[in-house]
Amino acid sequence: MSVASVSVQAQDFDPAAETERLTAGRADVGAVVTFAGLCRDEAGALEVLEIEYYPGMAEAEIGRVAAEAESRWPLLGLRVIHRHGLIRPGERIVLVAAASAHRSAAFEAAAFLMDYLKTRAPFWKRERRVDGGAGGWVQAKDTDEAAAGRW
């Protein structure tokens, strides 16, 4: 049975509550690794980030990546949340929390999830600049492809 839970949503989330839920009422979890991805202000230049996504596929694709993580590492819990819509500097964009008996599984699964989210989950970021400049669509980075390639 899958231990993964995936949400794609506009609203913010509470990383503490999400992480807590992975360990509540159990004592077989020895390690929880939580990744929070935040919106940077690009040295004051960014007004807001617009995140477009593919409804239906986004949830399905993250679910497939989560299932792959579960097949590779002995996870006791896995939570993934990705936001869409308007996100301001300092706000949270993405959460991955992985729970396992020993630390290496949680660390590796969380890093794997993030590398795969970056390159496989159908989300696209557009920047709106403080100076009114177009900013435009964020370009995909070769380093993200390389990071995903290592798994």
Place this chain on the structure above:
Amino acid sequence: MSVASVSVQAQDFDPAAETERLTAGRADVGAVVTFAGLCRDEAGALEVLEIEYYPGMAEAEIGRVAAEAESRWPLLGLRVIHRHGLIRPGERIVLVAAASAHRSAAFEAAAFLMDYLKTRAPFWKRERRVDGGAGGWVQAKDTDEAAAGRW
């Protein structure tokens, strides 16, 4: 200037508040990786874990490991907490939270810190068993030495 903060303490801590503190009032952080190490109940066999430590050296050694992490990765914040004393199943033992602009630095620094804490920080765990059995001192694992050796 160091961005690291290290505590060795008997009392519990609040991972959410500690993580929050790394990002409060700033928008240059793009990634926060938080590791929480918890006390497992060993399938119901463990009553309580006793953690002995070397006062003075524990803080100093974690500080040296934190400084090495800062020299290797461009960190914007780093928080390490290690508890000592009596810890019951399900309770938190250790926290490492690393903040950076991009995710790889935060992931790698947090994993590095944990591998080094395991093999270099002067703490010793002893198990007290539910059945009254000695349990005794936890043995160091070769896999932990190997994990530290990869850095």
Place this chain on the structure above:
Amino acid sequence: MKAVYFAWVRERIGKPEEELELPPEVATVGDMMAWLSRRDEGYAQAFDQPATIRAAIDHVHARHDASVREAREIAFFPPMTGG
């Protein structure tokens, strides 16, 4: 079948989705991009560097040589930038 477009592919084409009847000679994702890019200037711009465009068939990533014959929904979009 339904075609859906995202990000700057959507902007260049000028609509988020449409119903299409594919001619019999359009067998693959790659064929479909070539066929679409002959429709008008917007489509041509959207697909002017076909190698950069990603596709999905029924919510699953698909290579350019994947068959479109059984597809209910085909999506075209730039490389993803989530996470």
Place this chain on the structure above:
Amino acid sequence: MKAVYFAWVRERIGKPEEELELPPEVATVGDMMAWLSRRDEGYAQAFDQPATIRAAIDHVHARHDASVREAREIAFFPPMTGG
């Protein structure tokens, strides 16, 4: 100088710390372990597998060939199991 002991090294020796006057022939951490293990059965047990014992001089990890001449505090303990 002060010697401090932790975990089962402390238990076998039977005390957490003590003040010691090292004889001149004790130059290194390794010498000191050999010298201590001749004191009584508890010390002998604590150091019966010297290769497994870790040491620190003034709060810094020290190898067995490190000099103890300038040390103010020397610690002996089993491999660490924190984290």
